[in-house]
Amino acid sequence: MAGRRANQVRIYDVAKVAGVSIATASKALNDTGRMADATRERVKQAAADLGFRPNAMARALISQRSFTIGLLTNDTYGRFTLPVMAGVSEALVDEGVSVFLCTIEDDPALGKVHVDAMLSKQVDGIIASGKRIDRRLPVDLSNLPVPVLYAFTDGPEEAVTLVSDDAQGSREAVEWLVGLGRRRIVHVTGPDTFASVQERAGAFRSVVGTAGRVLFGSWSEAWGHEAVGQLWNEGGDAPDAIFCGNDQIARGVVDALRERGIVVPGEVSVVGFDNWELMAAATRPPLTTVDMNLKELGREAGRLILALAEGAPVEPGIRKLPCQLVIRQSCGGGLRG
Amino acid sequence: MAGRRANQVRIYDVAKVAGVSIATASKALNDTGRMADATRERVKQAAADLGFRPNAMARALISQRSFTIGLLTNDTYGRFTLPVMAGVSEALVDEGVSVFLCTIEDDPALGKVHVDAMLSKQVDGIIASGKRIDRRLPVDLSNLPVPVLYAFTDGPEEAVTLVSDDAQGSREAVEWLVGLGRRRIVHVTGPDTFASVQERAGAFRSVVGTAGRVLFGSWSEAWGHEAVGQLWNEGGDAPDAIFCGNDQIARGVVDALRERGIVVPGEVSVVGFDNWELMAAATRPPLTTVDMNLKELGREAGRLILALAEGAPVEPGIRKLPCQLVIRQSCGGGLRG
DNA sequence: CCAGCTTGGTAAAACGGTTTCTCAGATGCG
DNA sequence: CGCATCTGAGAAACCGTTTTACCAAGCTGG
Numbered sequence A, B: 001m002a003g004r005r006a007n008q009v010r011i012y013d014v015a016k017v018a019g020v021s022i023a024t025a026s027k028a029l030n031d032t033g034r035m036a037d038a039t040r041e042r043v044k045q046a047a048a049d050l051g052f053r054p055n056a057m058a059r060a061l062i063s064q065r066s067f068t069i070g071l072l073t074n075d076t077y078g079r080f081t082l083p084v085m086a087g088v089s090e091a092l093v094d095e096g097v098s099v100f101l102c103t104i105e106d107d108p109a110l111g112k113v114h115v116d117a118m119l120s121k122q123v124d125g126i127i128a129s130g131k132r133i134d135r136r137l138p139v140d141l142s143n144l145p146v147p148v149l150y151a152f153t154d155g156p157e158e159a160v161t162l163v164s165d166d167a168q169g170s171r172e173a174v175e176w177l178v179g180l181g182r183r184r185i186v187h188v189t190g191p192d193t194f195a196s197v198q199e200r201a202g203a204f205r206s207v208v209g210t211a212g213r214v215l216f217g218s219w220s221e222a223w224g225h226e227a228v229g230q231l232w233n234e235g236g237d238a239p240d241a242i243f244c245g246n247d248q249i250a251r252g253v254v255d256a257l258r259e260r261g262i263v264v265p266g267e268v269s270v271v272g273f274d275n276w277e278l279m280a281a282a283t284r285p286p287l288t289t290v291d292m293n294l295k296e297l298g299r300e301a302g303r304l305i306l307a308l309a310e311g312a313p314v315e316p317g318i319r320k321l322p323c324q325l326v327i328r329q330s331c332g333g334g335l336r337g
Numbered sequence C: 001c002c003a004g005c006t007t008g009g010t011a012a013a014a015c016g017g018t019t020t021c022t023c024a025g026a027t028g029c030g
Numbered sequence D: 001c002g003c004a005t006c007t008g009a010g011a012a013a014c015c016g017t018t019t020t021a022c023c024a025a026g027c028t029g030g
Helices: A011-018 A022-030 A037-050 A056-063 A081-093 A108-120 A166-179 A195-208 A221-233 A247-259 A277-282 A294-309 B011-018 B022-030 B037-050 B056-063 B081-093 B108-120 B166-179 B195-208 B221-233 B247-259 B277-282 B294-309
Strands: A068-073 A098-103 A125-129 A148-151 A160-164 A185-189 A213-216 A241-244 A269-273 A288-291 A317-321 A324-326 B068-073 B098-103 B125-129 B148-151 B160-164 B185-189 B213-216 B241-244 B269-273 B288-291 B317-321 B324-326
Touching: A011 A022, A011 A037, A022 A037, A056 B056, A068 A081, A068 A108, A068 A294, A081 A098, A081 A125, A081 A294, A081 B098, A081 B108, A098 A108, A098 B081, A098 B108, A108 B081, A108 B098, A125 A294, A148 A294, A160 A166, A160 A294, A166 A185, A166 A195, A166 A241, A166 A269, A166 A288, A166 A324, A185 A195, A185 A221, A185 A247, A195 A213, A213 A221, A221 A241, A221 A247, A241 A247, A247 A269, A247 A277, A294 A317, B011 B022, B011 B037, B022 B037, B068 B081, B068 B108, B068 B294, B081 B098, B081 B125, B081 B294, B098 B108, B125 B294, B148 B294, B160 B166, B160 B294, B166 B185, B166 B195, B166 B241, B166 B269, B166 B288, B166 B324, B185 B195, B185 B221, B185 B247, B195 B213, B213 B221, B221 B241, B221 B247, B241 B247, B247 B269, B247 B277, B294 B317
Parallel strands: A068 A098, A068 A125, A125 A148, A148 A160, A160 A317, A185 A213, A185 A241, A241 A269, A269 A288, B068 B098, B068 B125, B125 B148, B148 B160, B160 B317, B185 B213, B185 B241, B241 B269, B269 B288
Antiparallel strands: A098 B098, A288 A324, B288 B324
């Protein structure tokens, strides 16, 4: 038991090699305190020679800062969480902060275990993230001794919450279609129980008028397929553009149109949502789609949780981060501008 | 600075409430030492009442065990890493071990920063993971003071490496096709520079004979599409089954066949590889495909890194974990039995 | 020539636990 | 009743670092 790790160098060793006390060594390495420049250099050189790496645990014990944060998510598949995670990590790595990733699959017990573990390990803050912005994680994060931030998941009013601005993204998409001269635009989207579905549909109607047609269904390719069947079988003027609730639906729509011999984007323009690369790029033609900028959302989450951890005042409430329309070939129109 | 976190309960507080010394409190809570049962109970009750959560940092400082491991990956998209991660986490959460996730995108400098951060934080071990089993991470993990394990990525000979048994998975898939009566089986796969492509192709030939036809290409749907074009345009007996190198290729194949009016699985059986749910399930018909059991691989990785961290002897070398054929509808044959 | 500053450095007390050692008192035994 | 043994609990050392307090010289100025 115990017994130092094989080649673990302590500050004690650095001090001995440099011929100073550990107090001096500490100050030299942290650029604090007063001492002769020569001494400081000598200590730094010794530390470099020995490959000294300060024990973050010992440091954390004193400073009450572990330089560690926890990322909690119930998005097992990771399509939304991964970009967020990448952003968080990117924003924090320069500050020396590491991220614990905990996946809890809608299991409250598991959630509690992970939160307890994180708190035990003295995380400086927790970011809660999910796959739906209108659902909470199955775990109670109120009254924790550390700051909590909600990113792409629902949080209490008094908390800081980061979400993508779906309405703005949707407006941009629909306005793009209108700008291309499309007039008979239909919105084919997911289940109307999702807040994001409501928000995107609302934005859609705000552009095309309240009579704008919206078809609710599921998030699947199959639904996109089926919707095209409905729309084209009912007679009357067929749509000349379809704004889809996500890329899977869009892919189903594009495939169904092709099967019917309808040319995309020649006769019908299609826009997706999510910019899920593997889906959007593999569709023929590649999808023009709305990117929620989740990585940037993650970066912002990282910056904010750090500010909170340092005790900086952060205005609570919901912050909507802008989406961006990514132009590919499913609408025509070429480069934007 | 410093100043204890708001409602942070120390063992000191527990001891005071229970009316004992902190030494006794510690022993009571850890079920060590000797003391009256009544005392032990009293301490435990006090700890529960106060919501005492031992400071893992302080504990780690003494025990030289942080109950933390690092997971390093260059799989930004996460398709392979996420299941591995989920498995690792699942295997370790019961032992109180948390996981640092570090994504390094083929950037050696970033890799070094993350490894240094992990070592500083005294991780008990590091699992290296990737998206290719024949490529190393762009970071040197030799001579580290902690054990390193390679999961789904290439590692040095003297290390413990976990990979999926692609050959076994491929054999099962091809034997399944043979069992269904298919005789003109073709293998459409990715770039021949991938070790996994070689291994799968080798296994394919070991079942159908060395004359078995293999078409190398890219990992894309487009390639699956194109391959069908090649195969059906060249005249002669068309294939009655296609074993694909991954699910994306398989999807391209199935789509191309449908466009040609060829019935899957009636006329041609198709098998994929990866069991990438969202792809396999959205294909029409849903893909029969080989699952690499990456979550189980992750669980095994978790168990092994823990054993290594505890100093248990673990035989070095490559361990191949079995794949599993997942039967859906793209081959016919119904339930396996 | 000495009080008062700087300068360059050290000793020691934290941080929050675990573990070893010690010890007082209760008990068993002859 | 005296001595060895056992029991339950506490004091103190320790893990590796930071930080505060302190001190011995060397210098300045009157």
